[in-house]
Amino acid sequence: MRVRETGTAIPERMMIYVSPLSAVEDAIRDVRPSHLVSLLDPETMIDTxxxxxxxxxxxxSVNDISEEIDDLVPPGAGHVAELIEFVQGWDQESPLLVHCWAGISRSTAAAFITLCALNEGHPEDDFAKLVRARGAHAHPNRLMVRHADQLLKRDGRMSAAIEALGPGRACWEGELFAIPLRPGHD
Incomplete structure (x- = not known):
């Protein structure tokens, strides 16, 4: 990535950026995404x-949970289907920014799902490892991945790839990181 004299980052290739909510405004200013995915609980959902x-x-509007819990909204198959449809409509002319509250679970799951949805036939393990390599704190939401696995007809490979990663680096909040949309193009 090159940096202009003004300090604004200029993406040189198609990238997916993952961020906590606290870094969204700076990320929008610096990487100028054309598309944004917000994964927040209903009470903290932001305006555009x-x-x-x-x-x-x-x-x-989903909570960061992997099973039904009273009064919380788990990520459902419908939510994940919306995500897949949205990223498939992304023109890929400018970056995609994905965020959740901490930038650790829902957003990293969405980035992994995006990679799988837009790179059919590429090994899921490679994408899981790429997400973790770029964000050591990444711990993708397993329920979101499980739904995507079914919707994308990956026969359990997406879930297995995430399970093989184990937990990410422990932290309260992740930091902005970038993942190349096409494997090997960073």
Missing amino acids: PQGVIPTQHLRL
Whole structure:
């Protein structure tokens, strides 16, 4: 990535950026994504930030849980189907920014799902390892991945790839990191 004299990062290749909520405004300013995915619980869902076209902002109101818990909204197959449809409509002319509250679980799952959805036939293990290599804290939400695995007809390979990673580096909040959309192009 090159940096302009103004300090604004210029993506040289198609990238997926993963961020905690606290870094979203800076990420929008620095990487200028054309599309934004927000994965937050219903109480903290944000409006479309300045710099993003509202129709290019997918807002999925889900809690970061992997099973049914009273009064919380688990990521469902419908949410994941919306995510897949949204990223398949991304023109890939500018970066995609994905965030959740901490940038650890829902957002890293969404990035992994995006890689799998847009690179059919590429080994899921490679994408799981890439996500972890770029974000040592990444711990993708297993329920989201399980739904995507079924929707994308991956026969359990996506879930197995995430399980093989084990837990990510322990932290309260992740940091902004980038993943190349096409394997081997960073």
